[in-house]
């Protein structure tokens with residue numbers, strides 16, 4: 001399947017970093033460095049940074065995403081943020097099912113699915129995170145684990161909505177650890193995910209889907225990872241907090 005059929009997307013996942021003022025400053029630094037990007041560039045920022053980020057990206061090629069959304073439109077869910085709230089602000093992307101949400105905040109495949117559904121209903125583009133734990137890789141069940149996560153997360157998602165789904169393959173053992181998957185490991189699982197999408201929908205649907213790798217991607221290893229035939233971009237944590245490093249990854253994805 002031809003890589004040029006799908007957009008390369010580099011997304012920064014800032015996690016719980018940067019105040020609104022710091023967010024504006026980082027985006028101001030980033031803007032000129034990625035102005036000529038040959039890929040889509042997204043920054044997924046903390047909720048409270050969204051207004052500042054949306055203001056700071058005006059007139060640029062950078063898009064803004066949130067890091068989660070609730071499955072209901074409104075209601076008694078203290079501390080949560082809904083998809084309609086994000087849409088009304090002008091947010092275009094939302095990360096769903098990040099392993100830190102699954103690990104520390106009790107997210108399950110079922111709640112991830114409901115959040116995906118809610119985000120799609122509001123016209124948002126979803127960056128859906130999947131990935132195995134270290135123990136699961138050791139047990140040789142990576143393929144089953146990842147396939148199940150993808151199948152449950154996409155249940156009830158229509159083929160025509162897939163253009164608003166990006167899947168990020170993020171092996172949990174590689175996140176924030178400095179331990180990157182090898183390019184071959186990353187490609188193998190991204191290809192497997194594409195196969196699952198093909199089996200659920202169609203070959204053309206799978207061929208058009210952007211599948212990112214995430215987990216300690218940085219300025220030094222991005223080029224090799226992004227050169228893999230099934231790796232169409234990256235979800236970048238730590239390295240997205242430094243404008244220069246992030247822009248080197250964007251440049252690598254633009255080739």
Ligand code: PGA
Pocket residue numbers: 013170174175176177178214215216217235236237238239
């Ligand atoms: P990392 O995080 O690049 O810091 O490993 C990636 C992510 O969690 O999305």
